Amino acid sequence: MPKTSLHAANLAANARHNAVGTMTLDPTPSGIAIVLARMASALHWYLDHRDSQSVTAFGYQATVGRLYVARNGQLTAGTLNARIAQAARHAGIDFADMLDWGNGGELLIEPVIVNVNATFGETDVWHAEMMIMRHIMQEGLAKQSLRWVAIGASSVCCVNCSGWMSKYAVHHAPPAQRGDAPTRSWRHPSSQTVTAYGQGGVEYYLARGQQSLGVT
Incomplete structure (x- = not known):
């Protein structure tokens, strides 16, 4: 739910940052997240x-056996499936490495790719991680x-992404570490609110494109 003050926005941000590293320790989805991160880096x-x-x-x-790919920038669509297959080969990954851990550990056929x-x-x-989470919830x-x-990224997840995913037990790689500084701006996947940071914490908060609680 959108916050009504910068103080509330800072409290929510601190809660996310403190949640980093509190995921469950089931090794299967964590291993899949690492596989996904290797693929993301190769692509x-x-x-x-x-x-x-x-x-x-x-x-x-x-x-549902779907593989999602997102980039917070241009993602060429024309040869995406072929490039993903090439990225998997470059990273030494077979799609069979991704187990359907929600169905007794049975091997899944090649997953459906969603751009x-x-x-x-x-x-x-x-x-990019929150683009995928937003899409999945939609x-x-x-x-x-x-x-x-499970989520894997080409760079270390920021503390906001990592903290939010940890809160909901989304296994992800490479995870942030507690104490990492937040990136300048971040958008919440549920409320779509924008949080921007300065040296002293949250300095700007935009709720659903309508309400600014800070200086633009």
Whole structure:
């Protein structure tokens, strides 16, 4: 729910940051998150030659067997499936490495690939991991079922993304560490509120594009 003061926004941000590292320790989805991070790195750095100004993320939802890919920047759609397969080969990964851990550990056939950027629209202020979480929730997966989602990114998750995903038991890699400084701006996947940081914490908070609780 959108906050009504900068103080409340700071409290919520601190709660996210303190949640970093509190995920459950089931090794299967954590291992899948690591696999996804290797694929994301191969696609981002090796194939698409992107820089650190953007992040590529993969998400895997075990309940439906879908592989999501998103980037907070341009994600070329034309040869995406072929590039993902090439990224997997470059990282030494077989799609069979991703087990359907929600169905007794049975091997899953090659997953359906979803290009989140193709339907997401504007990516401004969205982090790639949160683009995937927003997309999955819009598909109807409830927050209490997000434990069946694993996320892997081409760079270390920020403390906001990592803390939010830890809160809902979303296994992710590479995770942030407590004490990491937040990135300048971050958008919440549920409320879509924008939180911007200065040296003293949250200095700007925009609720659903209508209400600013700080200086623009």
